[in-house]
Amino acid sequence: xxxxxxxxxxxxxxxxxxxxxxxxxxxxxxxxxxxxxxxxxxxxxxxxxxxxxxxxxxxxxxxxxxxxxxxxxxxxxxxxxxxxxxxxxxxxxxxxxxxxxxxxxxxxxxxxxxxxxx
Amino acid sequence: xxxxxxxxxxxxxxxxxxxxxxxxxxxxxxxxxxxxxxxxxxxxxxxxxxxxxxxxxxxxxxxxxxxxxxxxxxxxxxxxxxxxxxxxxxxxxxxxxxxxxxxxxxxxxxxxxxx
Numbered sequence: 491x492x493x494x495x496x497x498x499x500x501x502x503x504x505x506x507x508x509x510x511x512x513x514x515x516x517x518x519x520x521x522x523x524x525x526x527x528x529x530x531x532x533x534x535x536x537x538x539x540x541x542x543x544x545x546x547x548x549x550x551x552x553x554x555x556x557x558x559x560x561x562x563x564x565x566x567x568x569x570x571x572x573x574x575x576x577x578x579x580x581x582x583x584x585x586x587x588x589x590x591x592x593x594x595x596x597x598x599x600x601x602x603x604x605x606x607x608x
Numbered sequence: 609x610x611x612x613x614x615x616x617x618x619x620x621x622x623x624x625x626x627x628x629x630x631x632x633x634x635x636x637x638x639x640x641x642x643x644x645x646x647x648x649x650x651x652x653x654x655x656x657x658x659x660x661x662x663x664x665x666x667x668x669x670x671x672x673x674x675x676x677x678x679x680x681x682x683x684x685x686x687x688x689x690x691x692x693x694x695x696x697x698x699x700x701x702x703x704x705x706x707x708x709x710x711x712x713x714x715x716x717x718x719x720x721x722x723x
Contacts, residue, residue: 523709525711525712527714532716533696533698533716533717533719534714534715534716534717535651535698535700535712535714535717536714537711537712537713537714540709540711542709579648581650581651594639595641595653595656595666596651596712598650598651599650600649600650601648601649601650603648
């Protein structure tokens with residue numbers, strides 16, 4: 491079984507500064523995928539960024555980047571130049587095979603609530 | 609752009625009522641999922657389907673049931689709602705294949721309150 495750990499229940503950052511949200515994972519699989527989602531107070535889940543276990547470079551998407559350290563089993567999300575609209579819950583997730591039918595699910599961490607202060 | 613829709617967005621209902629939460633996607637995805645999420649908590653998988661006429665239970669035990677008669681439609685039903693069912697229910701879909709970088713696309717969720 492896989493497990494995702496997010497140790498920061500809440501984080502605060504000043505507008506325009508960078509912030510790192512921590513995520514560690516536990517798996518015995520050689521091939522896996524890691525995802526970050528943003529959930530605003532409205533409730534929807536917004537896909538931000540993906541990192542594959544065999545990707546040699548850290549993933550980047552605009553202001554989001556993923557600090558992937560495979561040996562340490564960590565996949566921290568870095569948000570640069572924080573904006574007020576970045577205030578939300580952030581979830582780290584890992585893809586896990588469900589059964590032999592070819593389906594898989596995402597296993598989620600408990601999330602980190604980010605607050606961006608003006 | 610993901611196109612997956614959930615209705616209703618909010619639902620307040622009395623104990624004992626039967627309810628159906630609707631979920632539809634227009635992307636032709638074979639794989640669909642229902643997650644349950646209490647406020648400020650992680651998501652737990654309660655049902656999934658990898659195609660028409662296939663449904664399976666997820667990790668979290670749930671009294672709800674699902675059906676998958678059409679590719680685009682994956683409704684969730686509670687035969688007799690109870691206050692313990694109060695939660696947010698999120699529907700998701702993903703592309704087929706073993707591509708590990710295919711994300712789940714989520715609907716906006718249904719916030720259910722059972723009084």
